[in-house]
Amino acid sequence: MTKRNPYAGIVSGGGFGLAPLSEHDFRQIHLATLEVLEKTGLFIESTEALDLYSDGGCIVDRATRTVRFPPHVVEDAIASAPESIALYGRGNAAHDVVLEPGRVGFTNFSEGLRIVDPRNGERRDSTKQDLADIARMADYLSEIDTFGVAVGAHDAPVRTAAIHNAEAQLLNTTKPVDAGPIDGKDVRDIAAMAAALVGGEDELRARPILFMGACPVSPLKIPAEACEIIIECARAGLADNILSMAMSGASSPVTVAGTLVVHNAEVLAGLVLAQLAERGAPVIYGSSTTAMDMRLATASVGSPECGIISACVAYIAKQYRLPSFVAGA
Amino acid sequence: MTESGVTFDPAQFVLDNEYARLIKFAVRGVAVNDQTLLVDDIIAVGAHKDYLSLDSTLARMREPSTSQILDRRVREDWEADGGHEVNVKARAKALEILESHQPAPVDPDALAQVRAIVDTADRERGG
Numbered sequence: 136m137t138k139r140n141p142y143a144g145i146v147s148g149g150g151f152g153l154a155p156l157s158e159h160d161f162r163q164i165h166l167a168t169l170e171v172l173e174k175t176g177l178f179i180e181s182t183e184a185l186d187l188y189s190d191g192g193c194i195v196d197r198a199t200r201t202v203r204f205p206p207h208v209v210e211d212a213i214a215s216a217p218e219s220i221a222l223y224g225r226g227n228a229a230h231d232v233v234l235e236p237g238r239v240g241f242t243n244f245s246e247g248l249r250i251v252d253p254r255n256g257e258r259r260d261s262t263k264q265d266l267a268d269i270a271r272m273a274d275y276l277s278e279i280d281t282f283g284v285a286v287g288a289h290d291a292p293v294r295t296a297a298i299h300n301a302e303a304q305l306l307n308t309t310k311p312v313d314a315g316p317i318d319g320k321d322v323r324d325i326a327a328m329a330a331a332l333v334g335g336e337d338e339l340r341a342r343p344i345l346f347m348g349a350c351p352v353s354p355l356k357i358p359a360e361a362c363e364i365i366i367e368c369a370r371a372g373l374a375d376n377i378l379s380m381a382m383s384g385a386s387s388p389v390t391v392a393g394t395l396v397v398h399n400a401e402v403l404a405g406l407v408l409a410q411l412a413e414r415g416a417p418v419i420y421g422s423s424t425t426a427m428d429m430r431l432a433t434a435s436v437g438s439p440e441c442g443i444i445s446a447c448v449a450y451i452a453k454q455y456r457l458p459s460f461v462a463g464a
Numbered sequence: 465m466t467e468s469g470v471t472f473d474p475a476q477f478v479l480d481n482e483y484a485r486l487i488k489f490a491v492r493g494v495a496v497n498d499q500t501l502l503v504d505d506i507i508a509v510g511a512h513k514d515y516l517s518l519d520s521t522l523a524r525m526r527e528p529s530t531s532q533i534l535d536r537r538v539r540e541d542w543e544a545d546g547g548h549e550v551n552v553k554a555r556a557k558a559l560e561i562l563e564s565h566q567p568a569p570v571d572p573d574a575l576a577q578v579r580a581i582v583d584t585a586d587r588e589r590g591g
Binding site: 137149150151239247261269270271273275279286298302306307309435 | 465468470475480485496555562565566570571577579585
């Protein structure tokens with residue numbers, strides 16, 4: 136066999152991926168976002184959040200609950216959020232997972248209302264038992280890294296459904312859980328449940344077995360409940376997936392570029408709040424943004440626009456050195 | 465998820481897991497080095513032999529992608545085996561998981577604490 140000596144100092148390529156935006160495209164989107172955040176800002180419903188923004192150097196108009204963001208405050212927040220987030224399996228190291236920009240993992244689609252019963256093919260409203268059953272599937276399926284609220288527990292009381300959902304998730308999979316709190320009280324209760332399972336709050340903070348999600352409302356609003364979730368997660372040391380759900384042509388501009396600016400402004404405003412609540416708080420850059428079907432006036436999930444926007448969002452988050460979480464279908 | 469995120473289908477969940485596994489196979493990309501170029505093998509095999517029993521093939525025989533739910537057999541073999549469509553196979557797999565898989569149980573004390581948190585929340589604001 137011929138002797139083939141090693142190359143010194145090589146750079147090896149490899150790997151398939153998408154390059155949906157150029158670096159110049161990204162800079163334009165970033166600067167447009169900073170301009171919107173500085174000139175228009177966001178409607179922030181929570182008084183506690185307004186206090187944090189004000190103390191953190193933002194310009195707060197309490198009468199209109201508008202927060203405007205000096206660019207340096209936004210840049211500081213982006214820089215202080217961690218690039219790497221570790222999540223842990225409940226008593227099962229095989230289910231530990233690291234979230235970092237560029238690493239591609241998968242999870243389930245969340246917050247369904249109905250289920251196709253695999254036993255008889257019937258389509259019906261989902262129950263807490265369904266969520267527990269799907270959690271066991273997620274525990275088994277090799278490529279599912281974290282488990283979100285696949286379907287809601289419609290048989291639980293409406294005001295505590297989020298806690299029942301979290302119970303069904305936490306008890307029926309040892310994979311990290313993506314919980315769906317409705318407000319700050321839910322965050323505290325769900326975190327307490329997780330802490331009970333791992334032996335205490337300190338253990339949960341050191342080795343979190345769950346993260347949560349908070350959704351701004353497009354265009355350019357963060358409701359009080361979402362503010363509470365962001366603040367409580369930051370204080371508990373739990374990663375928060377700040378996930379906007381703009382619909383281009385309806386709640387954001389009809390163009391993908393303009394939609395990305397609105398989306399980015401909302402997520403970054405949430406990111407700033409998390410960093411002001413607790414500097415260094417882990418934040419996931421989220422997106423369920425898609426296009427509106429202009430003929431049907433429905434959100435086209437699973438459309439090319441959804442894929443394009445998700446690819447762009449992942450690219451933007453990567454530029455910010457943040458883990459991202461984007462919608463599929 | 466079907467209907468733009470309204471309805472969850474466990475059979476689709478099984479299929480999505482398969483797609484995810486294959487996507488992850490693809491995004492890893494192509495390693496290019498002397499151990500993968502295999503120039504000596506290519507020269508040795510030439511035009512009239514095959515690669516089936518080479519050491520390099522045997523050593524890496526578990527590396528290529530495989531399917532578990534998607535069916536790669538020729539049509540005749542698939543038909544002889546019942547000709548089950550992919551959604552039927554996926555649903556059967558979903559049922560198999562639901563009937564057989566139990567994650568590690570939770571410590572009874574921790575379980576009681578979790579239950580107490582849910583019960584308290586229901587009492588205080590569940591009504």
